[in-house]
Amino acid sequence: MAWLTQSLIVTRLSLAGLRPRLWSSLVIVIGMACVTAVLVSMLSVTAGMRRVLQNSGDPGRAIVLPSRAVNELGADLTPALVGTILNAPGIARSADGRAIGDAEVVVNVPPADGFAQGSLNIRGIGPAGFALRPELQIIAGRRFTTGRQELMVGAAAARTFHYRLGDKIIMPDGEWPIVGIFSGGGMVESQLMADAPTLMASTRRSGFGSVIARLTDPGQFEAFKAWLTTNPTLRVTAERQSDYYARQGAQSSFYDTMAYFVGAVMSFGALFGAVNILYSSVRARTREIATLRTMGYQPLPLAISVVFESLLLSVLGAIGGILLAWALMDGHESGWFKWSISPTLMVLGIWWAVMLALFGSLFPAVRAARLPVAAALRGG
């Protein structure tokens, strides 16, 4: 255990000597802060996307799509098919015995000036649409009235496209007013919402894009799916809603790739900087290290002190970087999602810095441990 005691003593000495080396030590802190701030900020883009997608899907809800459809924009589910789908086993039923399932339609509408085509959708929901989504809350105005040409706007869509209560959206048969603003529902919050039959009549659609059903129990999903996919009158696929939205989130992988690539490149820069500073730190402590060796201290505690110094400065930098990223980027709105710096990302940022610190301190630590004592005492 002598090496442990020696390590503690040498590390304390090393940290006490940080003050004269304050500015050079700050280089490591700032370098790590830059790396973690950039890495965590960029990863918070996909974390924000995933958070919305996770909130969108409920494993207790299932989504049924026409077999060749990849999203809800299709219109291939006729009312007759919807009736068959809602007879599937495993669907929860309300007190009056009706299936808690809803046939829905999603229609693309032109966004306001300055936004790309395809960035705004109206979701037409049926009578069970609200019962299916208890998480939806009206935060201003009211719900649309069934059968009337009225719209509700999700809070995220309202922020993105600058919609307010009373604004009107041009539809094929005239202008529809926004009568309410709702929050919750994940992706749905970035859409407009209307009565499905009224929307279908307006856009001349005869079929629905999806059927969403609440299951009596998430464990019922397999039976529900098997019934639907083996029914010869249906050509549909069924997914847990959570899986469906996870699949929709696959596009976010590009931002993850970009974040890790940029983080890796910056890490090399920080690494070279850290090695440089740690080498000069060892050089500045040459006499101190040589004296300790003469007093009988082993090389390992000396190496440990270099590694610990690197770890401490790097973790300090990482914490600074994470706090900076959190202050500047957490909650930053980008269309349908907000950048999100989760505790997981914070841990990742610190872990990244620890790895860099260990790697960066390796060679300076070896150098400290192998310092020739006689030459060092002579001032070498």
Place this chain on the structure above:
Amino acid sequence: MKYFPLIWAALWRNPAETLLTWLAATVAFTLFGLMVGLYVHTQRLIDLERMDRAYVVQRFPTQPYTGLPVALVEPIRRIEGVVGVGTAHWLDGYHADPHGSTRVMAVDEGMPAGWPEAPLTPLQWKTLLATANGAYATRMAADRWNLRPGDTFQFTSPQDAQANGNPTRAFQVLGVIGDIPYAPQGLFVANYRYINNSEAADKQNLGNMFYVAFADPKRALEICRRIDQRFANSGDPTFCVPRRTDAQGLANSNVNIAMLTLAVAGAGLFMILFLIANVIARSVSERIPEFAVLKTLGFRQPHMTLLVVTEAAAPCLLGALLGLALAYLLTRMAIRLLSGDIARLLSSPEFPPGVIAGAFGFAILLAFACAVIPLQRLRTLSVVDALAGR
């Protein structure tokens, strides 16, 4: 040049430190090159799209998307301010390998006026429109399948089969044209009449979109509104958007790429600013007696400034040079050696002279910023105290 030995000696006073500083600067400028290159690429794609050109599509897209009747072309052409309208019908499919997707853009006789910047000469337009099954391959598409003029190109489009059920159409390659920026995988420009005649009756005489040219870019939004108003109460309401507006919206649809790339490039430079400043400050601090001797020999503050700034500029400029070269090499390697998102990320950056000049400009600025504090110290240096080792 007479100070070169002094600067050289200062740089190689501690070779390991110099090398690590250069490497850090190289990494920072590699990142700078890639990020600014990506920014330039995105901006160029936006700038290539003009305000006096617009797309007209279905206002409420049908599923599957059918497009607009070509009967709308004439009424759009008659709207004041419109100088050309062309029909584009896109087919998605593949050649030989179902995993190697490509696209065919079928165009009609209005397209030379609706899309005057298309990479086709007037003669090529004439040849295309006179050859039913003719198609021009972009350079990328021609290279991808080793196509030459006169070759036959089999294109299979399962989603858009012919009226007889056959999903494969044969095109005669008429020639090779320049690449089109928004079709990075390459495409074929074909004759709309040939495609239209092969379609089922319910799919005939439809265009996925119209390419519209305006006389005055300043009136683009106004003319777009007039086009949309003209068809607002028809059975086929339109959505007209100037191409630049659309490109800007698309570029910023999820994340503001401009902000992101520039912020990352800035963070990289900020990171090495402290490293190099620290190295120079320490170097000057350790050589105070040496500077005192130089002052005694008659070196004045401008000479000192030259020495210190050059010492700081060396890793910055060399880092900029090596970093940009490395960034360029990475973008060349990406398409051949990498795949997926990383290839997409790395194959996009561009390095026009502005990016190179910008990198060297920032390298010089960085050198001056790093030299500020050491120079301040040298300015107030007491020669007597320094020579006495105080």
